[in-house]
Amino acid sequence: MLNKFKEWYRKNINDKQANRIDEALDFKNRIVEICGMKYFLGKGSMTDLPDLIKVDRAAYGKKVKWSPKRFQAGLKNRDNRFYLILRHEDELVGFICIMISRQQTCCHIENLAILPQFQKRGLGYFLTTTIIERAREMGLHCVIFTCRKSNEKSQSLVQDLGFVKVDEKPDYFDDGEAAVDYRLHLDKRNYLAANNFGR
Numbered sequence: 001m002l003n004k005f006k007e008w009y010r011k012n013i014n015d016k017q018a019n020r021i022d023e024a025l026d027f028k029n030r031i032v033e034i035c036g037m038k039y040f041l042g043k044g045s046m047t048d049l050p051d052l053i054k055v056d057r058a059a060y061g062k063k064v065k066w067s068p069k070r071f072q073a074g075l076k077n078r079d080n081r082f083y084l085i086l087r088h089e090d091e092l093v094g095f096i097c098i099m100i101s102r103q104q105t106c107c108h109i110e111n112l113a114i115l116p117q118f119q120k121r122g123l124g125y126f127l128t129t130t131i132i133e134r135a136r137e138m139g140l141h142c143v144i145f146t147c148r149k150s151n152e153k154s155q156s157l158v159q160d161l162g163f164v165k166v167d168e169k170p171d172y173f174d175d176g177e178a179a180v181d182y183r184l185h186l187d188k189r190n191y192l193a194a195n196n197f198g199r
Helices: 002-025 046-063 068-076 123-137 152-160 194-198
Strands: 030-034 037-043 081-088 091-101 106-114 142-148 164-169 179-185
Touching (some): 046 106, 068 081, 081 123, 091 123, 123 142, 123 152, 152 179
Antiparallel strands (some): 030 037, 037 081, 091 106, 142 179, 164 179
């Protein structure tokens, strides 16, 4: 009898968790204001593919993160991947991509890129904090952020948001550079300082 109850309880909890994730993935597009400028904030789709690649190339240059095929695969996978995009006057100026591990109840920020001319205007901060709040709505336990070891800007940003370095992966990228993993536990609310918003 106890085993049946445990099985029912686990299934019920897992169903509720799945519903929370699905509801949070159903993102409503809207206009947002960041540091005095208005942007369109929306969920990325296949029609955004050329613009996503363009922003990624502009932000990372030769140290580009992903191939066009990887972007395409991520946009097709609607169950576990989620793109948020920012457009200014119809130009895509930044995006963030997450992968959701439903079994581990964790969200992994896989890619964050802002056009160079729009950096230091709070866009990276805005997208990252939006994902943190979205992960809380999903009932997830943590957010993981992975970036190049040489990417000091991104590391500084996530450290300011309360992320802690948990791992270093040698030879992670195609060119042999190491990656670093940062983790933010969501069991405690992190109060984010407003002065970080200009990042």
